[in-house]
Amino acid sequence: MSTATVPARKSFRETQFEVREEAILAATNRLLASRGYELMSMDDIAAEVGIAKGSLYRHFESKEALAAAVMVQLLERTQEALAALPADLSARGKLAQLLRWTLAERLAGGVPHLPSTSPTLRDSLLANRAYMDRLMALSEAVGGMIRQARRDGHLRADMSEEFVLFTIYARSCDPTMDFLKATGSLSDEQIVEQMVSACFDGIGATGPAATSDGAKR
């Protein structure tokens, strides 16, 4: 009988291939987080993984495709983190927890620098079905939480759902975190808490002392 009768068992080579692919994705993730898309070269990735540059192209057909694969992984991890949130949490509590998770992940070096204004990368992502599907699914899930939190009266009524969504998304690439990390005066946990608090409550004091700030025009 041929070996074809053995069904799902993967060969050693196949396993090796997948392990290597994961290593490539992990290395790319790190480099994308630390340097961003433009400053990350395929040579860097190959060196970090410890393979030849040419081999990268057996796994991913281009730098853009590789970056997209990393972004897909990030969106999937985020969805998992979202699904793992305690069900008894309020919508606002979930939003805050999700933000905490993202910021902690970023501090651990796990979140690619998104604001790459590279038009080619942008187009490549927009054309990537896997990426767009996951992005829309995540946005819909978070959007639902935002709508619920607004119904609960936990989010400001004068800000649109889309504004809140963008604001929360943008925190994942806020350079404030890099500055704070660089000064070293706060622990990672403190950084995360202050960022979350600043996002939801602002930097201004509330209460009687802050009512007449003269800033309204």
Added chain:
Amino acid sequence: MSTATVPARKSFRETQFEVREEAILAATNRLLASRGYELMSMDDIAAEVGIAKGSLYRHFESKEALAAAVMVQLLERTQEALAALPADLSARGKLAQLLRWTLAERLAGGVPHLPSTSPTLRDSLLANRAYMDRLMALSEAVGGMIRQARRDGHLRADMSEEFVLFTIYARSCDPTMDFLKATGSLSDEQIVEQMVSACFDGIGATGPAATSDGAKR
């Protein structure tokens, strides 16, 4: 007698040279704002100004020096905006107004994309005396306003001066603005006001309904 006896009158050629230099700086500013440092090429700048690429190097010795000159201009414009604030405004009011000015400037396409993680550019800026002097002067001025606003009870006491400073600085490159601009559902003025409000007051509702959000750990 030689023409050296004629003192401060600039020749036509000198004026032309300065006019051209201003055009170079303006073009670089635009490109830096739209694409960022890495994606802006010297070819782009030359084409935008309408001169030969080689001529750029008669004005600025390198791409880094050119970017630094643009950043110096930005810091100087910011200082001027700060000096022009109404004296009767509270410290918090001034901070808010300065933030408004910066965001409006950014929407008008006038603020270079700072978060360039290019190590060479970073080092170049850190070594640039003109840039560092102005950056420190501005930080000191804004820092003074933050300290005053805290004394007034207009800023949260549980956030450090440096955290507030970074948070305000970071708004000038917040991608939320790009998203909002792209959707087109808000006018520029509305975008600015919402950003300022989100920065100082947060996205969360205040008052009794928001007190128990279940997000504290």
Added chain:
DNA sequence: GTCTATACTGAGATAGAC
């Protein structure tokens, strides 16, 4: 000082041996 033309480098991608 400005132009055209070019040297040099880094980086994305491919070819061909094994």
Added chain:
DNA sequence: GTCTATCTCAGTATAGAC
């Protein structure tokens, strides 16, 4: 499939004519 070697192109910077 992985390697080494190479192609190609974009981009910074410089050289030389005018």
